[in-house]
Amino acid sequence: MGRGDDLSDRYPDERGWVNARIRQIRALPYKPTPMLELELPTRLRGSRLLVKNESVHPSGSHKHRLAEALYLNAxxxxxxxHDSPVVEASSGSTAISEAWFSKLLGIKFVAVVPSGTTAEKKKAILELGGEIVEATGATISERAEQEARDRHGHFMDQFTYAERAYDWRGDHGMAGEILHESDPDWFVMGAGTGGTAASLARHARYTGHRVRVCVTDPENSAFFPGWRDNDRTVTATGSRIEGIGRPKVEPSFLFPLVNRMIRVPDPVSIATMRVAKERLGVAPGGSTGTGLYGALKILRELHRRHETGTVVTVLCDSGERYLDTYYSDAWLEQQGIDFRPWVDTVERFFETGHWTPPRSWRKPPTPRGLMWNM
Incomplete structure (x- = not known):
């Protein structure tokens, strides 16, 4: 065999480079995020509503866990x-978290974000040394894949690899923390990739916990009709609640691991988010409002069946990223999201346990028999 026929040592320094970066990630301090409890009215005595505060991560959201898993997996x-960039398609929070890890590891990072992503999120990516490429929401994955090819980099592809990258067996993750801290009856949150829901459902089965998983989906997302009809080809126009909902059913959203889905109108998500700010003492983002509404609905249903239970949802990220959008009445009015009538409904529920939709409520169009079931 000639000297040029042996390719086993083509990249003699790459293994050392990889090992050093894995060591950097594994050396990061681990501390479970706090669990907050929202006070429920006397009518719901015996039940508990817990909120896992993921906004305390160094990169500011629960996507910090996903970014860590994706980097270790890759x-x-x-x-x-070495010397090749990471490219990701993201509406913001995942990109911020991946930019944080890229800065830590000394890797160039490029975020392909939908046009209209909040200025606060784009600023956070840039401050972490990332580069931003804007694209229309339905094509960000395709654009990111093309950018990775053009730059000879790696497309991280959170929507495909989220459920594969998470270590669902380990106790040191959100699933392990939630199940071992609270042993809930229900876990409720929206889905951006579906990776968190999948990892929690898998960890529950692996450890013998009883929890059921409910995914709350915003308007204009393909996840709810896809799950309802067991149809992965469904498409939609795309969510207005950043971080959750998708125009197509992504590979990481696994139907069999979701016990229930609830479609949440955007005004209700925003109203619930606004009320949560006052009751939690922390300003959450819109996706937290979507998940919290689903938790309230499940608590109402438990009461109607004369049952009690523990319901856990997630404070996904800080409302500071949405000051110009979800916390701006002018912006919401431009978007046609009239949340104000729902604020009294949500506040009254926390005071009395009764849920009465506003008289002005008119259900949005329900294509293909979609049930809002408010």
Whole structure:
């Protein structure tokens, strides 16, 4: 065999580069995020409503866990190469978290974000040394894949690899923390990739916990009709609640691991978010409002059946990222999201346990028999 026939040592320094970055990630301090409890009215005595505060992560959201898992997965699989950039398609929070890890590891990062992503999120990506490419929401994954090819980089592809990258067996993750801290009856949150829901459902089965998983989906997302009809080809126009809902059913959203889905109108998500700010003492983002509404609905249903239970949802990220959007009455009016009538409804529920939709409520169009079931 000639000297040029042996390719086993083509990249003699790559293994050392990879090992050093894995060590950097694994050396990061681990501390469970806090669990907050929202006070419920006397009518719901015996039930509990817990909120996992994921906004305390260094990159500011629950996507910090996903970014860590994606980087470890890509490094261990040999997909990240020295001096090549990481490219990701993201509406904001995942990109911020991946930019944080890229800065830590000394890797160039490029975020392909939908046009209209909040200025606060784009600023956070840039401050972490990332680069931003804007694209229309329905094509961000395709654009990110093309950017990765053009730049000879790696497309991280959170929508495909989220459920594969998470270590669902380990106790040191959101699933392990939630199940071992509270042993809930229900876990409720929206889905951006579906990776968190999948990892929690898998960990519950692996450890023998009883929890059921409910995914709350915003308007104009493909996840709810896809799950309802067991149809992965469904498409939609795309969610107005950043971080959750997708125009197509993504690979990481696994139907069999979701016990229930609830479609939440956007005005209700925003109203619930606004009320949560006062009751939690922390300003959450819109996706937290979507998940919290679903938790309230499940608590109402438990009461009607003369049952009690523990329901856990997630404070996904801080409302500081949405000061010009979800916390701006002018912006919401421009978007046609009239949340004000719902604020009294949500506040009254926390005071009395009764849920009465406003008289002005008119259900949005329900294509293909979609049930709002308010």
């Amino acid at each position: 490094l261990a699989n040999g997909w990240l190469v």
